[in-house]
Amino acid sequence: MPIDKEENKRRIFKNTFALYLRTAIAMVVSLVVTRILLKELGEDNYGIYNVVASVVVLFSFLNASMAQAIQRFITFALGKGDLKRTNEVFSTSVVTQILITLLLIVICETIGVWFINRWMVIDGSRLTAVNWAFQFSILTFAVNFLRVPYESSIIAYEKMSFFAYATIGDSLIKLAIVYLLAYSPIDRLIFYTQLLFLESVIMLGIYYLHCRVSFPVCRFKWIWDRKLFRDIFSFSGWNVFGSMANIFSQKGIVIFLNLFVGIVANAAMGIANQVNGALNSFINSFQTSFRPQIVKAYAAGEYDYLLNMISATSKFSFILIYIPAVLIVVNAQWILNVWLTEVPAYTVRFCQLITICCMIDAMTGPYNCAILATGRIKRYQLALSLSCLLDVMLCFTILKLGVSANYVLYSRILTRGIINMFIGLHFMEVLLDFRIIEYCRKVILPVLCFLLLHLPFLIVGSRFYEGWQWFWISGIYVLTFGGLGALFIILRKEERRYLFRLVLRK
Numbered sequence: 001m002p003i004d005k006e007e008n009k010r011r012i013f014k015n016t017f018a019l020y021l022r023t024a025i026a027m028v029v030s031l032v033v034t035r036i037l038l039k040e041l042g043e044d045n046y047g048i049y050n051v052v053a054s055v056v057v058l059f060s061f062l063n064a065s066m067a068q069a070i071q072r073f074i075t076f077a078l079g080k081g082d083l084k085r086t087n088e089v090f091s092t093s094v095v096t097q098i099l100i101t102l103l104l105i106v107i108c109e110t111i112g113v114w115f116i117n118r119w120m121v122i123d124g125s126r127l128t129a130v131n132w133a134f135q136f137s138i139l140t141f142a143v144n145f146l147r148v149p150y151e152s153s154i155i156a157y158e159k160m161s162f163f164a165y166a167t168i169g170d171s172l173i174k175l176a177i178v179y180l181l182a183y184s185p186i187d188r189l190i191f192y193t194q195l196l197f198l199e200s201v202i203m204l205g206i207y208y209l210h211c212r213v214s215f216p217v218c219r220f221k222w223i224w225d226r227k228l229f230r231d232i233f234s235f236s237g238w239n240v241f242g243s244m245a246n247i248f249s250q251k252g253i254v255i256f257l258n259l260f261v262g263i264v265a266n267a268a269m270g271i272a273n274q275v276n277g278a279l280n281s282f283i284n285s286f287q288t289s290f291r292p293q294i295v296k297a298y299a300a301g302e303y304d305y306l307l308n309m310i311s312a313t314s315k316f317s318f319i320l321i322y323i324p325a326v327l328i329v330v331n332a333q334w335i336l337n338v339w340l341t342e343v344p345a346y347t348v349r350f351c352q353l354i355t356i357c358c359m360i361d362a363m364t365g366p367y368n369c370a371i372l373a374t375g376r377i378k379r380y381q382l383a384l385s386l387s388c389l390l391d392v393m394l395c396f397t398i399l400k401l402g403v404s405a406n407y408v409l410y411s412r413i414l415t416r417g418i419i420n421m422f423i424g425l426h427f428m429e430v431l432l433d434f435r436i437i438e439y440c441r442k443v444i445l446p447v448l449c450f451l452l453l454h455l456p457f458l459i460v461g462s463r464f465y466e467g468w469q470w471f472w473i474s475g476i477y478v479l480t481f482g483g484l485g486a487l488f489i490i491l492r493k494e495e496r497r498y499l500f501r502l503v504l505r506k
Contacts, residue, residue, distance in 0.1 A: 079299030245388030
């Protein structure tokens with residue numbers, strides 16, 4: 001079906017605005033939650049919770065894989081204008097999620113429990129609390145896994161206002177939870193994981209009711225379509241390699257830090273992951289707006305529109321993440337001192353390096369989505385898997401050799417950042433006849449020129465100023481010269497004109 005390009009661009013802008021508001025509120029709440037949680041649980045309990053949660057997520061690689069598969073198939077069916085097929089995909093995805101949830105619970109209750117009790121470096125007096133926390137973490141994960149088809153439907157329909165309101169409500173509930181820890185009648189670690197489970201059940205109910213009322217295709221019907229099951233599992237089957245390696249590269253490092261360094265390093269990585277989550281929320285606000293349109297454009301055969309969107313959204317993604325990211329990198333020590341009551345060792349360097357990773361990842365999101373839209377992802381996911389597994393091996397080697405934990409995340413920048421970027425560009429060329437040279441000329445080269453012109457002042461200035469003074473100086477510089485540089489160096493003339501037209505129309 002034909003695509004209304006102007007309406008789609010206006011929808012992207014509108015949805016981005018709604019999701020940015022949601023992200024700003026969620027990020028502020030997340031920062032407050034982390035500060036209070038670290039204070040109420042204590043450094044040791046916070047580190048323990050990070051390890052326990054990581055073990056659960058370690059076995060959740062199927063979650064990421066199935067979420068991408070379900071969203072792709074629902075959006076593709078909508079792009080074709082086939083509502084009957086969309087309902088079949090939704091119903092099939094619900095059945096699929098139930099079956100996989102049961103499988104993951106079995107894995108976590110066997111391998112997960114064994115690993116925590118046999119290999120984790122945890123004080124014996126805390127094992128009972130850790131096991132209870134692990135059980136509630138499993139239940140929370142299972143409930144969130146069942147929510148995927150409903151979230152995917154909302155994103156496919158591009159109804160981002162509800163998505164924004166739901167996330168804000170989710171954040172406020174979590175804020176209330178950490179305040180309730182001060183009145184916990186039982187062990188605070190157990191109480192915290194209990195409340196998180198209850199919160200996940202509430203959010204599942206909200207998503208279920210909204211989808212059932214708003215979208216007729218979200219009415220569940222028992223369907224056993226073998227071909228559809230096979231298509232979804234074929235897609236997710238290859239996707240699972242990338243998802244599994246991605247989870248291992250993210251969470252495996254937490255386990256290695258526990259084994260080679262200790263709980264303090266786990267606490268530092270937990271804080272760095274909070275920063276990573278906040279930055280990814282910012283960029284996901286924009287990328288969530290255009291992902292459905294990339295899939296729909298591919299489904300409708302609008303390839304020129306698709307390829308132009310990829311180049312433009314890569315640049316916009318970088319610009320949107322650059323301002324908060326660079327301020328974090330050059331002010332990391334001061335921000336952490338203001339944010340946290342006590343800053344664990346390794347936290348500053350972890351936060352700086354993980355922020356650099358976010359800037360690289362922001363540019364790769366658009367063509368990752370386009371490759372997934374084609375459905376031909378076997379070799380792509382195998383290549384990503386090898387890159388992510390290389391990250392795990394390099395992290396293990398660094399720690400095994402006794403190198404400071406501060407250097408661990410350099411591996412992530414090389415593998416999951418730079419190498420993954422070129423892997424994506426290669427498969428864009430193979431699958432979509434994407435011109436890499438043209439992309440480098442229009443996107444990579446302007447970004448590099450911008451960085452070379454903009455960063456020297458920040459590098460030199462950070463050596464002479466500090467604290468509030470440097471935060472305000474760097475902030476004003478990034479917002480003014482950085483903003484102008486992004487407009488006139490990274491964006492082309494027609495892109496600037498269209499951006500101004502959208503803002504004025506808004």
